[in-house]
Amino acid sequence: MSKPAPPVPKESRPRVFWKDGGAGAPDTTRTNGADAAPFTVSQLTDAHHNQVVSALGGVVLTYESHGFHNWLPPAETKTLTATLPHATVVGAMQTVDGQETLRGVVLAVPLGGSLVGRNGALQVKDPVLVTQLAVHPAARGNNVAALLMAELHNLLKASESAAVVFRSALQLPVPAVGLVKWLQRSIAPCSVMRQRHATEIFPDFYLYDEILRADIIAKHALTKAFGDKKAPHSVGWCTVDRSNSDQMEMLHGFIVEQVPKLFDLTYIPETSEDTLRAVIAEGLFPFVYVSPATGAITDLVVLRLRNPEWRVGEGQGAAMCVYAIFTSFKGPEKAEEVLVLSEMLKCETVFIPNMFGFLDSDLSKAMFEELLVCREYLYVLKTPTESALPPTPLSKVAIPCAFI
Numbered sequence: 583m584s585k586p587a588p589p590v591p592k593e594s595r596p597r598v599f600w601k602d603g604g605a606g607a608p609d610t611t612r613t614n615g616a617d618a619a620p621f622t623v624s625q626l627t628d629a630h631h632n633q634v635v636s637a638l639g640g641v642v643l644t645y646e647s648h649g650f651h652n653w654l655p656p657a658e659t660k661t662l663t664a665t666l667p668h669a670t671v672v673g674a675m676q677t678v679d680g681q682e683t684l685r686g687v688v689l690a691v692p693l694g695g696s697l698v699g700r701n702g703a704l705q706v707k708d709p710v711l712v713t714q715l716a717v718h719p720a721a722r723g724n725n726v727a728a729l730l731m732a733e734l735h736n737l738l739k740a741s742e743s744a745a746v747v748f749r750s751a752l753q754l755p756v757p758a759v760g761l762v763k764w765l766q767r768s769i770a771p772c773s774v775m776r777q778r779h780a781t782e783i784f785p786d787f788y789l790y791d792e793i794l795r796a797d798i799i800a801k802h803a804l805t806k807a808f809g810d811k812k813a814p815h816s817v818g819w820c821t822v823d824r825s826n827s828d829q830m831e832m833l834h835g836f837i838v839e840q841v842p843k844l845f846d847l848t849y850i851p852e853t854s855e856d857t858l859r860a861v862i863a864e865g866l867f868p869f870v871y872v873s874p875a876t877g878a879i880t881d882l883v884v885l886r887l888r889n890p891e892w893r894v895g896e897g898q899g900a901a902m903c904v905y906a907i908f909t910s911f912k913g914p915e916k917a918e919e920v921l922v923l924s925e926m927l928k929c930e931t932v933f934i935p936n937m938f939g940f941l942d943s944d945l946s947k948a949m950f951e952e953l954l955v956c957r958e959y960l961y962v963l964k965t966p967t968e969s970a971l972p973p974t975p976l977s978k979v980a981i982p983c984a985f986i
Contacts, residue, residue, distance in 0.1 A: 619677040621685060621721065623729040625737060626673040631666045633684045634673065635659055643687065643716035648751040649956035650764075653779045654888045654900065656714055657986070660865030661886075665691055665986050668859065670741075672734045674717070674726045686717040686726045688734055690746070691986050693849065694856035697745065697962060697971060700846045706970050709849075709962070710738060711860075712748040713986050735966075745970040747983050749958040757969045758959040759847065760976035762984075763936045764902075765950035769921060770930040771802045779890050779899075783931055785955075801949060804925060812922050819883075819923060822868040830854040833870065836879045837861065840907050844939060846978040847971055860982050861905055869923050871910065880910040883923055886985045901929035904985040906938040916940060917948035935984065937976045 626634065637643050639659050644651035666689075674686035690710050697706040712734070717726045738746070749762060768774045768783050775795065780787045784798065823829050834854040841848040851857040862868040862884055871881035884905035887898045901924040908916045917934055924932045934940055934950060942952075960983065964970035 621674045621676050621724065621726055621729070623672065623674045623686075623726070623733050625733070626671040626687075628667075630671070630673060630675075630684070631663075634666065634671060634687055635662050637684050637687065638662055638714055638716065643684075643718050645719055647716070649953070649958070650888075651716070653782045653890050655890075656716060658865050658886070658888070661863050661985065662865075664864035665689070665859075668692060670734065670737050672730050672737070674721065674730060676721070684718075685721040686730050688715040688730045689713050689986070690734055690738055690743075692743075693747070693860040693982070694853070695849060695851040695860065697747075697981065698842065698848055698850050699971070700842075702842075704847075704971060706745045706962070706964070708743065709745045709747050710743045711983060711986060712746050713983075745962055745964045747960075747962050747981060749960055749983060751958050753959055754961065756961065756963060756967060757973050758961050759969070759971050759974055759981075760960050760979060762958045762960050762976060763942075763952050764933050764956040765936070765942075765945045765952045766931055766933050767921065767948070767950045768802045768931045769804050769925060771799045773930050777890070777899075804921065808918075808921075812918065816922050816926075818871050818874060819869045819919075819926075820872055822862060822870055824858060824862065824864070824868075827854075830857065832879060833857060833862070833868075833882070836870075836882065837907065840909060841980055844907065844909075845980045847974045848980040849982055863985060866904065866985060867901075867923075867927060871919075873910070881919070882907040883920055884985075885920075885923060885927065887927060887929065898927060898929040900931045900933060901927060902933040902984065903935065903938070903940075905980070905982050906940070907980070908939055913941075914944045914947040917945050917950060921948070935976070937979050937981075939977055939980075941977050 638655065638657040640655050641653070644656050646652060668691065670690040672688050673684055675682050676685045690712050693709050693711055697709050698704065715727060715730065766783065774780055774783050775787065790798065822833060831854055834851060834857045837857060838850055841850060849860065851860060867885040867887060869883045870879045872878070873880050883903060886902045886904045888902060889899040903920050911919055917940065920934060921932055934945060936942055960976070962969060962971045
């Protein structure tokens with residue numbers, strides 16, 4: 583079973599998520615040199631949304647960043663466009679060649695619903711997901727990220743938000759819920775090896791000889807035997823029509839009924855609108871498995887499709903499993919079903935986190951391997967120095983936090 587995050591190192595360098603917003607808080611302007619225009623940090627309006635979508639739809643703000651953000655654009659246009667009207671957006675603007683340019687951004691997205699522990703032991707209502715913190719390489723080292731976070735903190739305090747959910751590559755001196763690990767399997771390895779991002783999937787790619795490449799292809803590619811094995815029940819998977827109110831009510835009822843039984847820490851949407859925004863957001867690909875015998879929903883998988891900026895050929899670069907509930911599939915079968923759905927969407931590589939009931943051992947049996955550079959800590963804070971939820975094995979955690 584996936585273990586909770588390791589304890590905070592003693593006498594470690596102090597790091598906090600929120601900077602002090604009171605006396606002595608940083609100013610909201612900062613320059614990066616005598617001849618440079620200052621950065622202005624403030625809440626962005628609807629007029630800036632196109633700039634935010636354009637910046638986060640590429641890697642201009644995240645190049646040379648941690649993990650996925652080094653080669654995959656941090657957001658998809660459809661999902662981000664649907665999210666921004668509900669979000670609190672803080673940006674760092676700078677005048678470059680006479681144009682107002684976005685140099686940094688961070689979002690706070692209300693999830694609605696509640697974060698709930700086993701048997702209702704804990705309940706945190708109306709959590710907020712803090713995400714998409716990104717600073718242009720030219721602006722790094724100028725305290726821009728701290729200014730963004732300080733401004734966002736002040737805005738959230740004014741709105742009396744109960745708790746914030748976020749992921750961090752750095753371990754903070756607050757207990758984390760757990761350590762998020764992403765495991766990958768490339769189901770079209772030949773295509774991946776022709777891409778500029780081949781070393782992101784296979785870190786030692788340029789050291790492979792022909793024999794080793796053949797071994798990698800044989801290990802990762804889906805075989806005809808695999809397809810024949812999955813064919814009889816693959817027809818049970820159906821896409822979800824977000825515009826169909828009856829389907830949404832059924833799906834919402836399924837989530838509310840099942841997640842308290844399956845997980846120790848979970849997000850429970852209060853309404854079907856919460857489900858639409860926080861679980862199967864616009865631009866994602868939700869699938870439900872419908873029992874042939876009863877016609878009832880028994881399983882749910884939500885995939886996020888991501889493409890690098892530079893690609894060769896057709897198809898999708900990657901499918902990420904960003905939410906899942908399984909009641910009829912067990913063990914490695916759960917990961918195998920995600921592979922089936924990803925192949926249907928013509929994806930080359932599949933990423934699954936150690937959340938939503940996925941065990942490291944089961945993912946290993948399904949030929950998934952961890953990407954060490956993509957590890958992140960999952961935090962849920964109710965104050966700058968106090969966690970709202972206890973450390974928990976992440977396979978027992980179902981909180982949507984990886985697609986906005």
